[in-house]
Amino acid sequence: MADEVLTEQRGATRLITLNRPERLNAINEALVVGLRDALVAANADDGTHVIVLRGSGRAFCSGEDLEDTLERLGDEPNEATIKAYSQTLQDVTRRIVQSNKFVVGAIHGWAVGAGFEWAVNCDFPIWAEGARGFFPEMRWGLFPTGGVTALLPAIVGLTKARELLLLGEKHTAEELLELGVAWRVVAESVLLDEAEAVADKIAALPQRAVRDLKRTINRVCLDGLEGALEAEIEGVTDSVMDPDTWELIREFEQKNRST
Numbered sequence: 001m002a003d004e005v006l007t008e009q010r011g012a013t014r015l016i017t018l019n020r021p022e023r024l025n026a027i028n029e030a031l032v033v034g035l036r037d038a039l040v041a042a043n044a045d046d047g048t049h050v051i052v053l054r055g056s057g058r059a060f061c062s063g064e065d066l067e068d069t070l071e072r073l074g075d076e077p078n079e080a081t082i083k084a085y086s087q088t089l090q091d092v093t094r095r096i097v098q099s100n101k102f103v104v105g106a107i108h109g110w111a112v113g114a115g116f117e118w119a120v121n122c123d124f125p126i127w128a129e130g131a132r133g134f135f136p137e138m139r140w141g142l143f144p145t146g147g148v149t150a151l152l153p154a155i156v157g158l159t160k161a162r163e164l165l166l167l168g169e170k171h172t173a174e175e176l177l178e179l180g181v182a183w184r185v186v187a188e189s190v191l192l193d194e195a196e197a198v199a200d201k202i203a204a205l206p207q208r209a210v211r212d213l214k215r216t217i218n219r220v221c222l223d224g225l226e227g228a229l230e231a232e233i234e235g236v237t238d239s240v241m242d243p244d245t246w247e248l249i250r251e252f253e254q255k256n257r258s259t
Contacts, residue, residue, distance in 0.1 A: 005034030006056070007042070012049040012203035013196060014042040021057025026065035027114055029072065032088050039095035049203035049210070052195045053096075053122060054106035061115025063136065066249050073240070082240045086145065086233040089114065093146045093229060096121040097218060100211035102202050106195040107131055107173075108188050117146025120155070120181060123214065126195050127173035128188035133181075134170040140252065141245035143235035150228035154221060155180050 006017040016038045018025040025031070042048045055061050073081065096103050096118070105122030111133040119125050119133060127133075137144050144165055152161035156179045164171075176182040186194045202210060218225070239245050 004028070004031040005038050007038050009048070010196065011200070012047065013052055013199040014045070014048040014050070015052045015054070015196075016042065018053075018055040018061055020065075021055075023065060024057065024059040024062035024110060025055040025115065026062045026068070027089075028065045028068040029085065029088075032085070032092060036088060036091050036095060039092065039099070043095060043099045043101055049101065049207055050199040051096075051101055051103045052106060052192075052199050053103055053118065054192065054195070055108070055115075057109075059109030059115075060105075060107040060111045060131070061118065062110050063113025063115050064142075066140075066253055070246075070249060070253060077240050077246075079237055079241060082237045083233060086236045089145050090147070090229045090233060092118065093121050097147065097151075097222065097225065100215055102210065102214055104195045104199050104202075106191050107133075107182075108191055113137060114145055117144065117148050120148055120151055121146055124183045124198055125181070126184045126186060126191065126198070127176060127182040128191045129173060129185055130188060131173040132170050133173075133176060134168055135165050136168050137239075138166055138168055140248045141239055141242060143232060143239045145229075145232050145236060147222075147225050147228050147232070149232060150222060150224045152181075 004020055006019045008015040016035070018031060018035065020026060020031060039051070042051050102123045103121070105119050105125040107119045107125055108128035108131050111119045111131065113136055116133040116135060135144055148165065152164060156164065160179065173182055173185045177185050184194070
């Protein structure tokens with residue numbers, strides 16, 4: 001398991017922690033692969049009944065590490081490489097949403113881009129007071145992932161989903177609670193305690209019924225999810241292959257380095 005993702009077993013709960021605190025848990029390839037593998041292992045373990053997903057340091061996840069993206073893809077992005085990376089990114093969502101085990105999110109600080117999408121993927125997203133989330137992809141000419149083109153309309157309605165994804169405005173935990181994106185908002189000092197308490201309640205239930213419930217709810221209510229995941233991969237590929245996107249990302253990175 002890569003250092004970018006840590007796991008810890010606490011009774012019947014598997015705690016999975018994004019671990020790039022010096023980068024606010026910004027997403028690079030090692031973190032994506034590490035998270036996918038951690039979720040695969042947790043879902044395969046009969047002794048794990050519930051998963052808690054959180055971030056180390058000052059944030060849950062600040063989204064794609066654009067500096068890493070520029071270095072990894074170079075001046076001429078390769079379509080096959082982009083699709084393979086995007087598929088791994090979407091596999092994280094599959095392991096959260098399409099698994100039989102409920103996932104409790106403990107979200108603090110910032111949840112941005114794909115990090116926000118992972119928060120949306122969680123069955124019970126608990127947000128800390130003061131946490132904020134937004135989707136910045138459109139301002140860079142990029143495309144959202146995580147199945148949010150299907151999940152967000154189901155949660156907040158079509159018009160609000162358009163607003164969240166297109167305009168990319170920053171939203172507080174309290175605003176996300178009103179929208180139904182956050183399940184509960186608590187003080188940051190008790191965030192992990194609250195997440196583990198919910199996990200313990202779920203873990204204590206008869207697990208066959210719990211697994212059947214998650215699988216049935218998501219199959220009935222999210223029957224378009226897999227199509228959305230595949231369509232998002234095409235959207236990501238088209239956007240990353242666009243030279244205008246690269247120019248916007250480079251300008252953003254240069255501005256960050258100068259501040």
